[in-house]
Each structure stands twice: as C-alpha cells, then as structure tokens.
Amino acid sequence: MTLVQFLAGHRAEFFGLLMQHIVLVGASTAVAVLIGVPTGILAARRPRVGAPIVWLANVVQTIPSLAMFGFLLPLPLVGGLGARVAILVLILYALLPIVRTTAAGLRGLDPALIEAGTALGLTPRQLLWQVELPLALPAIVAGIRVAAVIGVGTATIAAAVGAGGLGEYIFRGLSMVDPTVILAGAVPAAVLALTADGLLLWIERAFGRRGNRRVPRAVPAAVAITSILLIVVAATTASRRTGPVIRIGSKNFTEQIVLGEIIAQAIERNAHVTVERRLNLGGTFICDKAIRAGDIDVYVEYTGTADTAIFKEQVDTDPARVFARVREHYADAGLTLLAPLGFENTFAILVRGDDARRLGLKTIDDARSAARSWQAGFGYEFLQRADGYPGLANRYGLRFGSPPRAMDLSLIYRALARRQVDLIAGDATSGLISAYDLVMLEDNRRYFPPYDAAAVARSATLLRYPEVRLALEGLSGRISMGDMRQMNRAVDAGHDDPAAVARAFLARLERGRQSKG
Amino acid sequence: METSAAIELRGVHLSRGAAGSVLRGVNLSICSGETVALVGRSGAGKSTILKLINGLLTADAGHVIVDGRDTREWNAYELRRRIGYVLQDVGLFPHMTVATNVGVVPRLLGWDPARIDARVDEVLALVGLPAGVFATRWPHELSGGQRQRVGVARALAADPPVLLMDEPFGALDPVTRAELHREFRRIQAEVRKTVVIVTHDMGEAFALGSRVGVLADGAIAEIASPARLARSMDPRVRPLLEPLFEAGALVGREA
Ligand SMILES: Nc1ncnc2c1ncn2[C@@H]1O[C@H](COP(=O)(O)OP(=O)(O)OP(=O)(O)O)[C@@H](O)[C@H]1O
Ligand SMILES: [Mg+2]
Numbered sequence: 001m002t003l004v005q006f007l008a009g010h011r012a013e014f015f016g017l018l019m020q021h022i023v024l025v026g027a028s029t030a031v032a033v034l035i036g037v038p039t040g041i042l043a044a045r046r047p048r049v050g051a052p053i054v055w056l057a058n059v060v061q062t063i064p065s066l067a068m069f070g071f072l073l074p075l076p077l078v079g080g081l082g083a084r085v086a087i088l089v090l091i092l093y094a095l096l097p098i099v100r101t102t103a104a105g106l107r108g109l110d111p112a113l114i115e116a117g118t119a120l121g122l123t124p125r126q127l128l129w130q131v132e133l134p135l136a137l138p139a140i141v142a143g144i145r146v147a148a149v150i151g152v153g154t155a156t157i158a159a160a161v162g163a164g165g166l167g168e169y170i171f172r173g174l175s176m177v178d179p180t181v182i183l184a185g186a187v188p189a190a191v192l193a194l195t196a197d198g199l200l201l202w203i204e205r206a207f208g209r210r211g212n213r214r215v216p217r218a219v220p221a222a223v224a225i226t227s228i229l230l231i232v233v234a235a236t237t238a239s240r241r242t243g244p245v246i247r248i249g250s251k252n253f254t255e256q257i258v259l260g261e262i263i264a265q266a267i268e269r270n271a272h273v274t275v276e277r278r279l280n281l282g283g284t285f286i287c288d289k290a291i292r293a294g295d296i297d298v299y300v301e302y303t304g305t306a307d308t309a310i311f312k313e314q315v316d317t318d319p320a321r322v323f324a325r326v327r328e329h330y331a332d333a334g335l336t337l338l339a340p341l342g343f344e345n346t347f348a349i350l351v352r353g354d355d356a357r358r359l360g361l362k363t364i365d366d367a368r369s370a371a372r373s374w375q376a377g378f379g380y381e382f383l384q385r386a387d388g389y390p391g392l393a394n395r396y397g398l399r400f401g402s403p404p405r406a407m408d409l410s411l412i413y414r415a416l417a418r419r420q421v422d423l424i425a426g427d428a429t430s431g432l433i434s435a436y437d438l439v440m441l442e443d444n445r446r447y448f449p450p451y452d453a454a455a456v457a458r459s460a461t462l463l464r465y466p467e468v469r470l471a472l473e474g475l476s477g478r479i480s481m482g483d484m485r486q487m488n489r490a491v492d493a494g495h496d497d498p499a500a501v502a503r504a505f506l507a508r509l510e511r512g513r514q515s516k517g
Numbered sequence: 518m519e520t521s522a523a524i525e526l527r528g529v530h531l532s533r534g535a536a537g538s539v540l541r542g543v544n545l546s547i548c549s550g551e552t553v554a555l556v557g558r559s560g561a562g563k564s565t566i567l568k569l570i571n572g573l574l575t576a577d578a579g580h581v582i583v584d585g586r587d588t589r590e591w592n593a594y595e596l597r598r599r600i601g602y603v604l605q606d607v608g609l610f611p612h613m614t615v616a617t618n619v620g621v622v623p624r625l626l627g628w629d630p631a632r633i634d635a636r637v638d639e640v641l642a643l644v645g646l647p648a649g650v651f652a653t654r655w656p657h658e659l660s661g662g663q664r665q666r667v668g669v670a671r672a673l674a675a676d677p678p679v680l681l682m683d684e685p686f687g688a689l690d691p692v693t694r695a696e697l698h699r700e701f702r703r704i705q706a707e708v709r710k711t712v713v714i715v716t717h718d719m720g721e722a723f724a725l726g727s728r729v730g731v732l733a734d735g736a737i738a739e740i741a742s743p744a745r746l747a748r749s750m751d752p753r754v755r756p757l758l759e760p761l762f763e764a765g766a767l768v769g770r771e772a
Binding site: 112113115116117118119120121122123126130131134135 | 568571573593594595596597598600602604606607608609610611612621622625671
C-alpha cells in the first residue's frame with residue numbers, strides 16, 4: 001500500500017489528526033509567545049533575573065520529551081490524559097527559543113537608536129513598543145519559528161499520552177511494523193513543520209516591509225486571531241459532542257486497535273449513536289484512567305492485566321476466579337466487565353515450528369531437555385519481573401545453556417525465525433506466530449495467569465444505551481484465538497487497514513449467524 | 518541677564534566612563550530666542566553639553582537649568598518633548614517611513630492625525646524634501662544628507678521652543694547647506710527659538726550664531742559675538758579661526 005493510497009483511504013481520520021496536531025502546536029506556541037516574549041524582555045532588562053530563567057529553560061530543553069511526558073502524566077493538576085499534558089510539555093519546549101531570541105534581539109539593538117528615542121522624549125514603555133520590539137521583531141519571529149518547528153516534531157510524541165495528532169500514525173506504524181503508516185505520520189509532520197516555518201517567515205517579511213506598523217496594533221490583532229481560532233476549534237469539537245456519542249478507546253498495539261474497530265463498527269451497525277474512536281491511546285494505565293474519567297466509554301482489557309496491574313491483586317491462575325474478582329472491582333468503580341470475547345492474550349513460550357516437529361514438542365515441559373543447548377530471548381520486562389522469567393524457570397525447572405538474551409519485543413519474533421535465539425516469550429495472539437511458522441508451547445503447569453480479553457464499559461453508558469450493551473454482548477465468545485491471530489497477521493504482516501480487517505471479520509460473523517438462524 | 522536665561526549651565530562637572538573628566542566647570546548662559554553656536558575640538562564635550570541640557574545626562578556637580586528649573590527637577594519626558602534634538606548620528610528609526618519618523622514627537626504629544634500630517638509636510642518642505650517624494654520613503658532609501666535633513670525636520674516637527682542641533686548640516690553640499698542656512702535664519706527671524714548648534718564648521722558657526730562659544734579643556738574658553746571672537750587672542754581660540762582667515766570669509770563681516 002502506498003502512502004498516497006493510505007492517506008486517501010483515511011482521509012477523514014487524517015484531517016482530524018492533522019487538525020489536532022495544528023491545534024496542539026498552535027495553542028502551545030501562542031501561549032509560549034505570551035509567556036516567552038515578556039520573559040525575554042525581562043531577561044534583556046534585568047540580566048540578574050533573566051539569566052536564571054534562561055538557564056531553567058535550557059535545562060527543560062535537555063529533558064527528552066518522552067521523559068517529560070512521563071514526569072507530568074502522574075501529576076494531579078496538570079497530569080492525566082491527553083491534550084492538557086501535551087500542550088504543557090510543548091509550551092515548556094517552546095519557551096527557550098522564544099525567551100532567548102527576544103532577549104538577544106533586544107540586547108543587540110543599536111544603542112544610538114535607543115538614545116535617539118530617549119532624546120525625543122519616549123518613555124521606556126513607548127520606547128519598548130514603538131522602537132525596541134519592532135526592531136527586535138525579526139529576531140523574535142525567528143525564535144517563534146524555531147519553537148513552532150520543534151513543536152511540530154515534539155507534538156508527534158504527544159500521541160503517546162493520547163493527545164492525538166500525526167504521531168498516532170507514527171506509533172501505530174511502529175507497532176504494526178508498517179513503514180507506510182509511519183510515513184503517513186512523519187511526512188505530513190515534516191511538511192507541516194516546513195509550512196509553519198515558511199508562513200512565519202512570510203509574516204516576518206510582511207512586517208518588515210510595512211515597518212511603520214507599530215506593534216501595539218499588530219499584537220492585539222494577532223492575539224485576537226489566535227483566540228478566535230482556538231474558540232472556533234473548541235466550539236466545533238464541543239458541538240461534535242452533542243447528541244449521543246460513544247467513545248471507543250484502545251491501547252497502542254495492533255490487536256487493540258483491531259478490537260477497538262470491531263467494537264466501534266459493531267456499535268455503529270446496531271445502535272443509533274455516533275461512535276468516536278480514540279484508539280491507540282497508550283498503555284493500560286492511560287486507558288484505565290480514561291475510562292474512569294469518562295473520556296472513553298468502552299475499551300478491551302485482559303482479565304489478568306486488570307487483576308494484577310490495575311487492582312494490584314496477587315497472581316492467580318484460576319480464570320473463573322480472576323474474572324469474577326475483576327468484574328467486582330470494576331463494578332465498584334462504576335464500570336462493567338462484559339463476558340470474555342473468546343480468546344486469551346497470554347504470554348506465549350514460542351519455538352520454531354521445525355524444532356517443535358523434529359523434537360515433538362507440545363508443552364513447556366517437553367522443552368526442558370532441549371533447552372540446555374538453547375539460547376533464549378526475552379523482553380526486558382519479562383526478564384526482570386518475578387512473575388516473568390525467574391518464576392517460569394522455577395516452576396518448570398528450565399535451564400538454558402547460556403543466560404537469556406534481553407531483546408526488544410518488536411524484534412524478538414524475527415530473531416527466533418532467523419535462529420539467533422531458540423526460544424522466546426511472545427504474545428499468544430501475535431500474527432507473526434503463523435507468519436514465521438512458530439509453535440506455542442502449552443503452559444501445562446498453568447504458570448501464567450489468565451489473560452481473557454473482555455470489553456470494559458462505563459455502566460452508566462450501558463444503562464442509557466441498551467443497544468450498545470446488546471452490540472457488545474453480541475461479540476462475547478465470538479473471537480477465537482485463531483481469529484485474532486489471523487487479524488493481527490493481516491495488519492502486521494499483510495499491512496491491511498485495521499478498520500477493513502474489522503469490517504471483514506464482522507461480515508463473516510454476520511454470515512455465520514444468518515446461516516445458523 | 519540671569520533671570521531671562523532660557524538655558525543655563527552653572528559650574529557643571531561631568532565624568533564619562535573611560536574618558537574620565539570631560540567637563541570641568543562649564544558656565545554657559547543662553548538667552549531665550551538666542552542662537553549659540555558651540556565649537557571645539559573633537560572629543561571636547563560639545564555633544565555632552567547638549568545631552569546635559571536634554572536630560573540624557575545629569576551633571577556630577579553644578580546645575581543645568583532649563584526655563585528656570587534644574588533638569589533634575591524636570592519630568593524628563595516633558596522636558597525632552599519641549600526640546601527639538603538633532604542627534605549627531607541622526608538616529609532615524611529604520612522601521613518607520615520618513616513621515617512617521619518626523620511625526621514621532623507630535624504623536625507623543627497626542628496631536629490629531631490630520632494636524633500631524635499637515636505639519637510633517639510643512640517641515641519636510643522646510644528642509645527641502647518635498648513630502649510628495651519623500652514622505653513614504655524608508656531611511657535606507659535616502660542619501661546621507663537627506664537623512665540629516667529628515668533629522669532636522671523631526672526636531673522641528675512639534676515646534677519646540679528649544680532646539681539642540683548636533684552637526685545638523687555636516688553631510689550637505691555647500692549649495693544645499695547655504696540654502697538651509699538661509700531658511701534657518703528666516704525661521705529664526707520669525708519665531709525666535711532658543712537654539713544651541715554644534716558644528717565643526719567655523720563659517721557655519723559665524724553665519725548662524727548670535728554668539729559663538731569655544732569649548733576647550735572641559736570649560737568654555739570664550740563666548741562672544743562672531744565679530745568679537747574673531748579678534749580673540751586666546752591661544753585655544755586662534756587655531757580654530759585660522760581656516761576662516763585663509764578663506765577670507767571674515768572680511769565682509771569685519772568691515
Ligand atoms: N557614552 C560614552 N561613554 C563614555 N565616554 C563617552 C561617551 N560618549 C562620549 N564619551 C567621551 O566623552 C568625551 C566628550 O565626548 P563628546 O561626544 O561630547 O565630544 P564632542 O565634542 O561632541 O566630539 P565630536 O566633535 O567628535 O562629536 C569624549 O572623550 C568621548 O570619548
Ligand atoms: Mg559630538
């Protein structure tokens with residue numbers, strides 16, 4: 001699939017994300033200008049106050065943006081989900097170039113002009129607005145240009161906290177290992193950066209030409225235009241919220257995006273509500289926070305994950321007990337755990353198909369003797385956590401020839417297929433399992449907790465819209481492990497569109513129902 | 518005499534950074550409506566005196582009195598808006614057109630726009646720059662001499678009672694300069710502003726000044742009418758006069 005085809009097929013979504021991106025960068029740059037320019041003026045006037053401010057802005061700039069999102073996400077007031085954190089982070093990054101160039105621009109002015117202004121009887125304030133700022137404007141705009149370009153880049157990372165924007169394609173593409181989707185985010189972001197830069201340059205030139213324009217008239221106009229734009233955007237997003245809207249969330253990997261699409265389309269087919277997709281939000285905690293806050297109405301969770309990661313229970317390997325306990329916890333929070341969808345996304349101990357056939361391996365126990373000459377490869381987390389590799393080795397008495405190698409999860413399947421390692425811990429539903437002809441060894445001693453996939457929904461939403469409940473219940477028990485692997489494979493290896501894959505699946509489901517009925 | 522002085526410097530001392538003590542007891546009394554030309558070697562402190570009068574600098578010791586009030590007691594902005602100032606390096610604002618530059622002080626004084634426009638045209642014509650041609654030009658689109666004349670127009674715009682001119686005609690050709698001298702004398706005959714003009718050109722000092730002051734060694738060495746100064750025997754004054762005798766310019770006036 002080419003980039004053009006992809007964008008043409010995702011037109012509505014693309015423009016939505018592009019708009020979000022522009023709003024993120026526009027709003028944060030506007031606020032950064034409102035804070036940064038006065039700060040720059042202060043820094044130029046009073047170096048003793050200004051130096052520490054510039055220093056601080058410098059330090060902020062050196063914090064990697066992902067780390068910054070990580071810092072701010074858990075904070076009570078600014079933290080939480082989405083655009084708020086993203087805009088705050090973007091403001092912090094935009095401040096340094098603006099403060100710095102404003103201060104440098106003012107300090108670099110010809111002292112003879114300042115003296116002339118003073119000699120004519122301008123007060124310091126008049127001097128600032130009529131002489132200093134207009135003359136420093138090119139420098140200030142240059143700083144804003146740098147800030148906007150940095151902002152467009154940094155805003156792609158905002159998708160990690162569910163703020164949307166073009167970064168969603170980049171993250172989606174990375175998790176789908178699909179360069180086209182990555183480019184669908186990266187190329188427009190680059191174009192947007194160049195456009196913003198060019199536009200600001202043009203504005204700067206326009207000001208330079210009509211230099212007699214005094215800043216006092218231009219600044220309120222710019223502020224007014226920005227505010228109007230923001231209000232329009234806010235109003236249009238708000239108006240979209242009117243009427244019944246069901247928001248579907250998902251975590252940030254292929255299977256979750258496909259499941260989100262399946263749920264969204266199932267609701268669209270069966271209920272008279274508008275469905276809004278907020279897929280690719282992030283990890284477990286972001287989705288959990290989002291549904292508790294009412295930012296989303298439905299997403300798919302895994303029982304074992306909810307049990308240990310959200311509700312902090314001890315590891316329990318009895319599927320029925322785990323499901324009952326998790327459902328009760330959710331009920332206390334005003335959330336409903338629907339009946340499982342039918343498959344489990346557990347850890348999978350995987351070996352190559354030819355090894356499995358040659359050695360007749362079916363369970364993890366079977367692999368114990370072969371393991372002595374094997375190299376294992378595990379994700380960092382699995383390798384470290386007590387309920388990961390150490391516990392597994394203990395339960396099965398597994399011994400490998402050499403210590404397991406730590407690898408990135410996205411590379412682990414290929415490493416196995418290419419014989420760089422001989423046994424890995426992967427994902428039971430990964431589409432790559434059949435793509436690379438891998439075999440999952442049965443967890444015959446039930447070491448791993450159950451990870452049954454099931455939709456979680458806001459109870460209030462289900463009460464208000466019974467059709468939504470029916471649509472969700474219609475999916476219970478209908479998605480098998482095979483179905484899920486096949487769909488993951490279609491997206492991950494076949495580069496199919498998650499929405500199209502979901503549509504095909506629902507059509508198949510429908511036909512199955514009709515032929516039965 | 519003392520009471521009618523529009524500008525008066527009494528025992529003014531001033532040190533300026535690395536230059537050290539620049540003025541060491543300057544006494545100078547300028548009557549209302551009088552034109553005083555200040556001459557002196559480069560670095561003597563002529564511009565410094567103008568900046569003291571304008572309140573850009575304040576004396577370390579002694580008093581600078583404008584209209585009977587020490588500049589320290591003046592509201593600096595009010596004082597400066599009453600004083601037209603042609604700066605030595607002109608200092609036109611590069612982001613403003615000629616008309617906007619000239620209109621700066623009237624705008625500060627809150628004149629209504631129509632009056633400002635009319636006045637801008639008037640003073641531009643006065644310095645020989647027709648508004649139709651020059652009003653919308655940018656400073657970088659002017660020759661050095663044109664820029665200087667815009668500087669003069671800007672100083673005249675608000676019709677201030679006091680005018681400080683720091684080498685206002687330095688970059689002009691002799692013909693244009695003579696025209697502007699005539700214009701200057703005509704205006705002075707009509708409206709009688711109090712003017713301090715700094716110049717390196719003795720001919721200009723003698724042509725425009727009702728009195729000429731010679732600044733040397735941080736003080737006024739001599740101040741007198743052109744005719745009296747021409748006969749000075751002061752060794753600090755004589756060298757300044759040499760070029761005039763050579764050119765024979767004083768012949769007419771002495772006669
Ligand atoms: N901003 C300043 N800081 C420190 N010293 C200065 C400053 N401006 C001028 N000076 C010094 O003050 C002294 C008098 O300078 P001033 O500009 O008054 O001289 P001037 O008589 O106007 O000379 P010119 O004819 O060259 O314009 C000089 O020695 C000069 O170096
Ligand atoms: Mg000077």
